[in-house]
Every structure is written in structure tokens, then in C-alpha cells.
Amino acid sequence: MGDLTRRRVLQAAALSAAGALTAGCSTGGDPGGGGSVAAGRLTWWDHQNQLEPAKRKIFEKFAAAEGGVPVDYTYNNPAKLGQALQLAKQSNQLPDVHSNAGLQVPVPQLIAGGWVGPLELNDAALKRLDGKLIEGIHVFDGKVHSFPIFDYHVYSNVTWFNTKLVGQAGLDPEAPPRTYDEFRSAARAVRDSSGGKAQGWIWNIGMTDRIGDQVNVLAQAAGFEGGGGVLYRTGEYAYHSEPYLTVIEFLLSLQQDQLLVPGSQTLIDDAARTRWTAGIAGYYFDGPWCPGVALKHTPEFAESLGVGPVLTPNPGEPATYRGTQGGEYWITPSTKMAGQANQLLSDYFTTEEYSVEIANTMSQPPRDLGAVEKSTAHPAYKKLITWFADQVFLAPEAVVRNPQTSKVGAETKAIKPGLGDIVQGAFSGDVTDVPAALKELSDKSNAERERAVEAAKKKGAEVSLDDYAFPNWKPRADYGKDQY
Template identity: 30%
Template sequence: MKRNYKILANLLIFVLVLQVLSACTSSATQKDTQKEDADSPEEKITLRVMDWADSEKPYREQFIKDFEQKYPNIKIEYTLLTVDQFQNTITTAIKSGDAPDLFPIPAGMKLSTAVAGGWFQPLDKYLDDEFKNRFVDGVFAEGTTIQDGKIYSIPAFLPLPNTLVFYNKQLFRDAGLDPDNPPKTYSEFRSAAEAITKVSKGKAYGIIEGGKTVIRWKNSVLDWSALGGSGLNPHSPISLVTNDANYDSKAVLEVMNLFKGIKDDGSYHPKTMSLAAPEARALFGQGQAGFIVQGEWNVGVWKRENPDLDFGVMAPPVPDTGQNGYLPRPNFQPWIGISKTTKHPEAAALYLKEYYGQDYQSVLVKAGDRFSVLKDVNEDAAEIEEFKQYYEVAIENSRLSPSVEIRNPETAAIFAKYKDPQPGLGDILQGLVSGALKDPNDQLKLLSNNVDTALEQAIESAKAEGAKIDKDDFKFSNWSPDNDYTAKEYEAISK
């Protein structure tokens, strides 16, 4: 019996040893597993995004919150600048090796220039077919968003002219003007601005502009002069009519003189030259000006921040001698891309997939911020009447412009070398309205000569490096100012 007890005791000791060993092993395994679990979630990263989309600010803030909740390992650091601030800031950041992970191309810059400068990396391997199929036709095209067969950028919105005129209907009534019949000619426009200024007695003025924002002045000259027959457009530094830089043409001078006349009348808001575009928009929203030249993204801001503002949308005025063209409607333009130096391209791609998702794009359209590049979103989400009105006025008064880069993608090599001479068109008009320049004629002639020279030099330099291009690529013999330039026209001119 004692022997049996001894055997039983040994068995118990053996079992206890096994349990202790098992516990130790389990503990060690648990610690290892905990260590693996701590390492297994994706590394916490900060994704830096920079742009100038100020009208989108409240919606972007909510988008970022939603994004960080969905992807808790990614923190978004968003920097919002004005368009002029952005151009200087991004150039400095890239040169110093401190570029944000996601950023757009500065206004007026060609994709080819940015790619040649090593700003962006191709998006193709990060974006699947499902994502690409979300977009309307034409978004991804060689020469605009594609370079050498690779996607580098995505447009921000459906491109429409951004130089229509918003007008304050109440100030119209106060000045004895008909808000249902806004001015159609230069002289009518100038007279309306003067009438609003006089009757308001310092409480409001005829017109306001973001005078510090040079691109706003440039866009107005390009687009409004096209209505007068200049043939200028956003896709080329030279005219579609004369095939050279005709910045000293009658159509351009008439626009310059119109704005100078408005300034001479005292109809510009006195703060105009000290304002950035968003600041000018805010003062218009407060009823301090009768007119402002701007884009559709303003509608949502005013509806949100100035719900009592009674405003309408009108086409730009045309010369008293009559209309000789249409507003140049741009093709899709590159906007945001992933930095070539980012350490987090996959996270950046996630950001793009969410940003260009139907949910967020519908928010922007519904809010009156922009018309989307996604299929069906505009039709389903647009609700604000003034927003719809902007679209109708823009389409009626514009025609799709031909693009040199779509016609011959190799012309990208030209734009990679071409630099806009300074002072440019926007600088000249800015100086005229500020009073720093009395007569634009000499400056416009000098600019025309400088642009022609700069373009010729860029063409020769690109050809010397093997680009199959020619000055004739800028000539569109089958272009008509009153028709859209479509795939049919590109095909015909290539034969």
C-alpha cells in the first residue's frame, strides 16, 4: 500500500511539474503574442496634405475626421493656403526636400513641368480599375493628367470658366437697376457699378476683387477678351486666332480699359488691392459690393455664411461693338498628386480613394462647392438654385477649347521648358487697377514679344532633346470660336 502511495505521489509531482512548465510556456507564448500584437497594427503615420481649397474648408474638416476614424493609424495634417501663398510655399518645400505627401499643381503650371521637376510619382500602381472607372470620360488623358502613359494627377472638379459675374440683387434694386436684366455690355456694366457706388454712399461699392491674387486678374483678361475675339485660352500662351501672343490686341486692351475705367469712376471697393480672393468674397457676402468676378465654389460659402444674401449669376459683359467669341472652357486640368518623395504612398492613395468617393463628392456638390468629376454625382446631388444657374450660364456662354497637349502629347516637353515672362497679364491689370500703371499699351507689347520669344526658345530646346514637336502644333485650323473642340476635331486635324 505504501508503494502505491509512493507511486501516486510521484505521479502528482510529475503532473504539477508539467503544469508549471506549461504555465511558464503559456506565459512566454502570451508575452510573445502580445509583442507580436503590438507590432502587427500598421505603424502610426502622419499624412501631410496642402492646397488652397478654402471654400471646401468646413467639409474637408469633417472629411478628415471621418478618414482618421476609418483609418486610425493615419493622422492627417492639413495646411490650407491662398493660391498665391501656395505657389511660393510648395516650391520652397520641394527645393528643401520637405514636400507634403499630397499636393496640387500650382495654378497655371503644366503637368509636364511638375513631372520634369520631380514633383510627383505615378499613381497607377496604387489606384485600381474600380477607382478609375468612377470618373467621367476624359478625366484621364495623355497630355493633361497622364504623362508618358502614366497617371500623375487627378482633377479637382468639372472645369468651367471661373470668370462669371455674381451680382447683388438688393444693391441693384437700391440703385434703380433691374436684377432680372443684368448688364450685357462693357458700358452697361461700368454704368451699373458706378450707379451702385453713388447710391450706396460709402456703405457699398460697384465691384470688389481679390486684388492681391494675381491669377484672378489674369483669368479675367484671358476669358473676357476671348468674348471680344482675342482667341486667348488657358491651354496655350498664344492666340488661336493669330497664332502668336497678341496680348496687345484690341480685345485685350478693351478689357484693360474697362477695368481702368471702373477704377477711375471710383467704383472699386477701396480695400480691393489689399484683399486675397477669399477676403473679397467675404465682403461681397456682407453686401459691400454689387459685382464680383469668381467661380461656382463661392455659392456654397455664401449660402452657408450669408443666408440672407440675394444674388444672381450673369455672363461677363461683352464689348459695346458686339460679341466675337465665347468663354474658353478648359479641358480637365491636373490637380492633386502624390509627392515623389513621400514615405507613405499607400496611405496617400487611401486618402485619394476616400476623397474621390461618391459620398464626399456628393457633399461638395450638394453644398454648392463644385461640380464633381465623378459619374452621376452632379445630376443626383445638385440642389442650390444659384449653383445650377452658374452651370447653365457657363455652358451657354463657353465653348470647349482645343488643347495643344491633347493634340500632341510630346508638346509637354515644350511646357516643361517654357516660363511665363514677367510681369505677366495679371500683373499688368493689377498694376492698372492699383494705379501703379497709367497705360498698359507698352507693357502689353513687351509681354507679347517676350512670350513669343520664350515659346520659340522652349520649342527649339525641346526639339534639340528629341521631342517630335513643331510650332504648327499650336495652330488649329479647324477651330471655330463658337463650337466645342471635340475628339472629332482632333481626329480631323491629325490627318
């Protein structure tokens, strides 16, 4: 199990194994994997509900192609996939292909633990991926283990809204709120005009990993000069800095002003999104995948779909930062279907056609951004992608400068409570001193980084804390290869 702790496994086992292993929709068949299902069938698990239509088309084509086989596909909510994979690993039933959402373990640890193995993509696929594969992110010890299907121009805290409720409140759907004050005013207007039928805002506070990522984005838009709590110039963790405090204070104030849907503290994204489309709230924070999921289940909501960019404390164009897009699909080393899995990934999932399909389903921006205009995506989605192009900049990454820092990642232990846990605790009242909790998180994170660096060095890695500092970084600019 690598560093996946017994406590995590026991927590996963507390769920119904059958429910966890069959969540979502499947093409049928036993969801077990690693060659454990009927001979000649490939198993695939992931968390990409919005991409299911595109994958179904591909799986049908692959089953009919020379050398192809049927594919048993299972969707798991991002909050559940990690638990399902842990249970499957224990019983030697990992699927042949899977995404890693929810495992929260660095890829080198997954490799060492037998969760993922190298791919054997064909020459045509490698040519399409030229320049997109980075050692320490997609390539490990010279072997390709995964590849990006999405572009890095993305953030997870988009301001989605119901244009019908907004219009009824006397607000202009073409002028979405951009600042904290504008958002608070708009949310209050929606609540007050609904006659008690709707609140201003709903959020998936039950997903600590997701809200942690969203708060990181909001902190960048509030002026934090780093990512994931780390200052780019110094490499130090600074969760306790002013931008994070400003963001969390703003979010909590929305609850204090009774603008948040009651019960949001325990909601995951599927439930929050469903309630939002049902008209229970005017605004919902979610990623670009929101319309792809929402309109799949409630296509009539397309007439009420509106979008705004990430919020900022004060007027001005937001700036956010994102590292190289990681891989999405990984192969299980024990699979008996390696040849078919590599054929499927090479011939279908590295192509421009798949980028268009991704855009059609309104997932994250596809690796080929030009595919968005060729797609049938909702106008709100297309508008959002143009904002991403102006508001998201390529961040510096230690692993790009020095691939051996991936070995530090393999030694690093997760700090608990993390950012999402602290934010969730602040909403529930369990965390009463947010500044102190954030300072403790910064201190523990810095100490763990130092410990992990030393541990990696003892095992032969040529790394140092200097690998994480980029003194020449500048805000509102991409950090290109020539700057390393």
C-alpha cells in the same frame, strides 16, 4: 528646385515660415509632410477652402476604414500655397498629398524636380476615370499622376452681386447686367443710392495670377478667338489684340469713374469677398466657387446672393473656351504613406458621391455635371452651371494633339511681367502704356515659345510650332478628338 528660381524662394522665405505653413484651418497636427509627422498620419495641403467640409467627411470615413489613417489637413490661400510648398520643399517637409496652386511651373518640371510622383489608383477608380485621363495633362510617360475632379465647363469671371443693394438701387435682381454699359450703370446706381456706404464694384487686384485669368475670360467674351493670349487658328500670342485692349480699357474706366472700392489694388480674394458680403460693394467678379466660400463664413448672405454671366462689350450670348480640366491632387514622391494616399484618392475622390459633395459646397462644377441637380447648392449656383453649359466650349490643346509638347512646357520660362502684372500696374499707375506693354508680352511670349520648342527638340522631343496651330478651329463649338 527645378526652374523655381532662387529669387522666388527668397521672396517666399521673407514670409513668416510658421504663418505660411499653417495658414487656414487644419485638422490638427504638424503641417509638415512627406512622412515627417507622427507615424501613421497622412498630411494633405491644398487651396480649396470651399471643399473643406466635404474633405473632412471623407477624412473621417477614411480614418475609420480598413487600411485608413488619420489625415492632417491644411488650407492655404491660393496666393500663399506656392510659397508654403517652396519652403516645405527646402526643408524636406512636403505634405504627402497637395495641390499645385501658386507654383506656376509645368508639371513635367515638377516631376523632374521631385515635387510630384505617379499614382497607383485601383482598378475601380481607373474605370470611373475612363476617358478622362489625357497624356500630357494627367498622364506622363504612361503613368497616371493626377485626375480631374472638376468639369471644363467653367470660367473665373462671374458677375456676383448683392441683391439687397441692387434692389435698393431700383434695379431688378432677376435681370443682372450683361454688357459693359449695363454694368457701369448698375454699379453707379448702387453707389449713388447707398448714401456713401457702398461702392459699385470690388475686385481682387492684389492677385495677379487670378486677374490675369479673369481678363483672359473677359477677352474671350469680347471676341478673342483663343485662350491665354494664344490665337487658336495660328498658335500665336496676341495679347495686344483689340479684345484685350477693350477689356482693360473698360476695367480701368470703372476705377476712373470712382466705382471701384478704394484699396482694391492690393486685395486678395478672401479679403475682397469678405468686404463684398459685408455690403461695401454691390458687385464682385469671382469664379463659381464664390458662394461656397462666402456662405461658409456668412451663411445669412444666402438671402442676398445674386449672379450674372461674364460681361460682354455688346449685347449677345458670350462664348468662352476652356481646355481639358487638369488634375487637382498630387502625391509627393518621397512620401512614406503612398499606399494610404492611393487608397484615399482611389476610394473616395474619384466617385460620384464626391461629385455631389463638390456641388454641395459650390466649388467649380464637378466632373459629373449631373451631380449639381442632386445637390443642395444655392439656386444662383445652379443657374450659373446651366449658363456654363451654354457659354463654355472645349478648346484645342497642343498637348492633346502631341503629348510631347509637354516637354516644351518643361523648357518654357515664365514671362514677367505677365498679363496680371500689367493689369495690376495699369490700375496702380505703374504701367502707363498698356498697348505697348501687351505688345511686348506677346513678342516675348512668342519668342520664348520658339526657344522652348528648339530646346525640347535638342533633347529628343518630336515637336514643332505647328503643334500649336489649329486652322480648322471654329468659334462657339467644341474642339473634339476627331478634329485633331
